[in-house]
Amino acid sequence: MPEMDTGDTAWILASAALVMFMTPGLALFYGGLVRSKNVLGTIMQSFFALGLVSVLFMMFGYTLAFGTDVGSIIGGLDFAFLRGVGAEPFANAPTIPHNVYMIFQMMFAVITPALITGAVAERMKFKGYVMFLALWSILVYSPVAHWVWGGGWLGFAEGGVAALDFAGGTVVHINAGIAALACIIYMGKRKGYPQEAIRPHNVPMVILGASILWFGWFGFNGGSALGANGLAGTAFVATHLAAAAAILGWLIPEWIQHKAPTTIGAATGAVAGLVAITPAAGFVEPWAAVLIGFAGGLVCYIFVSLKPKLGYDDSLDVVGVHFVGGIVGALLTGVFATLAVNEAGADGLLYGNPGQFMKQLIAVVATVVYSFVASMVILFVTDKLVGVRVSEDDEQMGLDLSQHSETAYTAEGGGTSIHS
């Protein structure tokens, strides 16, 4: 039996910190893309998830995902309130303390619902968001995480489908991406879309956010090796190369089609590549990572370009990047995975195992169906109870003032204290 290892522990602690940092990174990435009257409302949706989801995950989320398996569907309540989650290792990660494994997982639970917010940016009511967030985190994130990583029916547990998902292609990206689609369908378009150009108010903020995401993704994927070893190196290298190649995968068609390689395109492409490599990072060769990343950038570019034709308002392209990129990644993992890279993985189509491709497909379909339906139900219930969309006046005024009584950027003068 492997022993506790300080090097492995050091790397997963660092990785947990990196993944935590991704949520504020996302806040800035999204925040820069909206109009200045909505920047705080947008940032707040991510930042608040750090608060609420962390506490809920400590209470129930972790145990529902990683507690003793109940019928391959959900985790038991043994770890509720983190009872027994201490310094001793846990079977999933035998060389690090259980609490380190848990906190690493908590960061994934936080960012996943935050990803969704981009789809309905500039129009969601904060009260409705809070309720949606709480319900979705417990009812959608935890079960899907359990299925894939917690001993449930999609993963490598006995009798499971044995789909490959190294760091969350299905659990995080497809899951959030399809929930985003549900939200878009339920909530409808922003006023003015698509005739008016709704332009990003601060592009350097977008780049800063994307850069923090990239930086944090080394923890997301590299840390998913659950140790500081060759596999972590493999995942780290694949992650970086995929992001790099995806910049090219987005910019080349953009440059050809529009005569302009854009900065937002480079950042969006990088994120698309990071999404695509997530399920594959620990299973593929570096050259395959380049191909997967390039494909992620290219396919997402094409899909996002078509959005105006499809006529729905995915404000910040969560479907176009996380859902589409997630599917590209999940399926290509079934093509390029090889036991030569990771003995604990599987061979893909290219290595003579078409069955793996089917397993990937099953995992995608299962996640899509469950997450979409559950998200719709949560939206419906939330809407009836507290409402999910702001009023037209509030939308015009912007979320910052209407939902949070704040202004993002203020020039000197013009206000007086109210002595209450």
Add this chain to the structure above:
Amino acid sequence: MPEMDTGDTAWILASAALVMFMTPGLALFYGGLVRSKNVLGTIMQSFFALGLVSVLFMMFGYTLAFGTDVGSIIGGLDFAFLRGVGAEPFANAPTIPHNVYMIFQMMFAVITPALITGAVAERMKFKGYVMFLALWSILVYSPVAHWVWGGGWLGFAEGGVAALDFAGGTVVHINAGIAALACIIYMGKRKGYPQEAIRPHNVPMVILGASILWFGWFGFNGGSALGANGLAGTAFVATHLAAAAAILGWLIPEWIQHKAPTTIGAATGAVAGLVAITPAAGFVEPWAAVLIGFAGGLVCYIFVSLKPKLGYDDSLDVVGVHFVGGIVGALLTGVFATLAVNEAGADGLLYGNPGQFMKQLIAVVATVVYSFVASMVILFVTDKLVGVRVSEDDEQMGLDLSQHSETAYTAEGGGTSIHS
């Protein structure tokens, strides 16, 4: 005797980098909260501390804090100019190189005085700040650090009070918080306060700063385990949960009282929770961390709300967050600490040891008295020699131009070179 361990070393190196990053994080957190004419002056106060305090700490600060104990009061000069602080381990941290332990400590010495600057933001003279910073770092920070961690009378050395302070609740937060109060009393209010609303000029910058602080705090608290082990995990988990719960602890009363959960409130709450958990992080269960964090957010919210009634001008609420939050944390450590989490700690009130609560109180009072008096003396001397407050004209013009001959945000055109 334990041996050097590369995993422990890796984690403390990473932690030192994370804690260093907190000082620029603080610069942005504070910088976004002031008016745009003072943003550079505010940022500079933190950034400059990275320069001056690091060099002073290398010369004298480290040895005064961690050199061979002299009368339980101060460290001897054996490590002056870091003589002998090399690759060999040091008793305080036997599994990592001494130089790694030292650099981790240096980062704490840098950020502590930088915290104070928020209290007198928008009105301190840079020349006076430089002198205050140098004196305070040597005369206040180093002694207090010695008392608690360096073998002095408040810590676990033989005959010491044995107060618990895992990562700097007294040494850093109460110490800086009470010095902030001294500065406020000495320097008086900003012109226009409190009738005029002095509003933050850039809230996304505030959130970015708070997020960097949170990210860095994993090194601050997690690294204070001085190794990559279960204790580091405990501290890391407690840190994150307290910050998360504190968001709720601040936003809930704010939402009820003002009908608006604010972004700045979420960020400030998170910082309050991080402050409160700092002394407790390695001594308490996760559920206790949630309570401590929630209490930190709630109590700081209440205190900060009352500020206008108290009638003093703590520009960025250093007293309200670091002093109040620090005391909440120091005392609750005496309640919730348990040997079940950390054998090297102690049981608190809740675990049948009310004495620990008294020890915590002694440490708080000792720090408050010494730091307040010493800060006042330093302010007085500095004021006589170089002045501590800018002139009224300079205050109106803003610190950026009057103290640094710079403008933060510039539109095109309108300037010519002076050929000197």
Add this chain to the structure above:
Amino acid sequence: MPEMDTGDTAWILASAALVMFMTPGLALFYGGLVRSKNVLGTIMQSFFALGLVSVLFMMFGYTLAFGTDVGSIIGGLDFAFLRGVGAEPFANAPTIPHNVYMIFQMMFAVITPALITGAVAERMKFKGYVMFLALWSILVYSPVAHWVWGGGWLGFAEGGVAALDFAGGTVVHINAGIAALACIIYMGKRKGYPQEAIRPHNVPMVILGASILWFGWFGFNGGSALGANGLAGTAFVATHLAAAAAILGWLIPEWIQHKAPTTIGAATGAVAGLVAITPAAGFVEPWAAVLIGFAGGLVCYIFVSLKPKLGYDDSLDVVGVHFVGGIVGALLTGVFATLAVNEAGADGLLYGNPGQFMKQLIAVVATVVYSFVASMVILFVTDKLVGVRVSEDDEQMGLDLSQHSETAYTAEGGGTSIHS
């Protein structure tokens, strides 16, 4: 033979992430210094390097630098497309997986050409930049890296010059700095320079960028120990102290000469100190690091002050900071290096070995000559094929619109979709 070590691996993984983060840091550092119409163009030059250079380095760059030595001049093609670069260690870093060593090196290859862009900011054509970047990365960066670190004629391989360059003083800073000079000479001045004041549009962005650079530099220099050990501690401490001392080295003369210690001065000084300590970090005592840093800040300040007299337009002072600071560091390494700190290093002038100073000089001269000539040739070829400078109209309009069809900061309203 040393074994794989998880602690060493954890630290180099973290270091690689930190060094990656430096490139976006550089993007912000440079981006804040230009006028707002050029901020995206400037950011894009760095961000795009993350994409293109990473892919090229995976294909050819790594093997040309670190493949089996061919005539002390260049690496062979054995590692082309990272063939064989897997989980097994490699001779250069025997305790970590080869892929971890490789990805750490890749981050250096990315940031080096990005550094150059500051010199010709606000006037380079993006198409020309892409071509320059690709050629320079392969034809200049890889060979010079090979000479110094990959078994070539300047390094410690048998028969080599045995110049000391701990983390890239010659390979990165002098190399980029002299290439910057070539670009400046080739491309000429910006319109309006030097009569008009071309002022930075966003100074907080500059400070944020510099802070990220500093943070990342702990990985750059600390990671160059290739393990988590006392040497990493030495390098980390030297790095921090040099940056800190360089703030003072810049601000003191500035305060005396211009009566104003500036924020940009503090940030620039810190970067100059980081540059200067880079070759020395693992070879010198802490007090020497303070001196080298101080000298870096001071000498760069003097040099940059003289720039208007020298009459060339180094937009963001790449020559003044990276070339000058790099030379200060490379030569002072030959003065202050001591075997007492690092047995694998050498003694410098001060320790009775003037020969080391000469070796340093040889490495500087060799790099300067090769990089300057090769950069000029690449510029010439690129210019003939696609052009390197934007038209006067495009320069006036700004790079953001003319090269990327984007605007960095946008107020509400005023645009309509084009249905294509």
Add this chain to the structure above:
Amino acid sequence: MKMVSAIVKPFKLEEVKEALRVVGIQGMTVTETRGFGRQRGHTEVYRGSEYQVDFVPKVKVDVICDDDQLAQVVDAIMTAARTGKIGDGKIFVLPVEQVYRIRTGEMGPDAL
């Protein structure tokens, strides 16, 4: 000639611009401003305190036009900018004595 200076809600800028284009206006100049008026501003919350902020973001659209276009211009703005809610803004008409086009030196209505 006249200067028609309209203070409108920012989200109405696009519609105002289009309405002006429809009536044949070929140029205008837009400035971000803050307005104080019957609309009363709003309350902001900052760390447990409330502030009254009296200024509301507005956009100023300046159109210089010939006297005979005046009615049309005023009308176009009035229709496009109206929501019927308080704070819709004002239109001010000021006399203009002369206009020049910098590029050509043309003067008067030709310069528009």
Add this chain to the structure above:
Amino acid sequence: MKMVSAIVKPFKLEEVKEALRVVGIQGMTVTETRGFGRQRGHTEVYRGSEYQVDFVPKVKVDVICDDDQLAQVVDAIMTAARTGKIGDGKIFVLPVEQVYRIRTGEMGPDAL
């Protein structure tokens, strides 16, 4: 009607607004501007060089008022904005031919 356009120091905005409110002004529009004048700007330091920056941040307050309020308005601004130091700013008075309230279509003094 008149347009009173005052260029004042930014930190005086709050006092000017209050003074105008006191004399019964119900609306005004404020713009961030940069001023050049006798105040001479300032020197900035950038990487070892000095620049002369001629423009100083100012705020422009535009008040449209009835002719008979003019004296009061000018007076209110003059008193509130004065520090007695160079750069306090100017007040310009321009003729206004017509005013409309967009919300209602009201014209003339009623629209104010």
Add this chain to the structure above:
Amino acid sequence: MKMVSAIVKPFKLEEVKEALRVVGIQGMTVTETRGFGRQRGHTEVYRGSEYQVDFVPKVKVDVICDDDQLAQVVDAIMTAARTGKIGDGKIFVLPVEQVYRIRTGEMGPDAL
């Protein structure tokens, strides 16, 4: 007195200011604006789509001057701001009834 209000390209601000100084103008006020005109704006690309952006960054320079300086002022701006390319901007001349210097209370041309 007159108000000369010039809309110019931002990168011309420095030259315009110098030209005005040369003809003896001692003060001016500058505002960032966005202009719509024959220059037509530009196309921006955002995630695979193109947008027509009609507004171009411009700078407005307001100079209040005595009637007898008017020609000189217009001339100075016209020369300094001209590139000969479309979008160089306009100069508008408006009547000014009165000017005050806040610092001293001086009125009329003396206040300039």
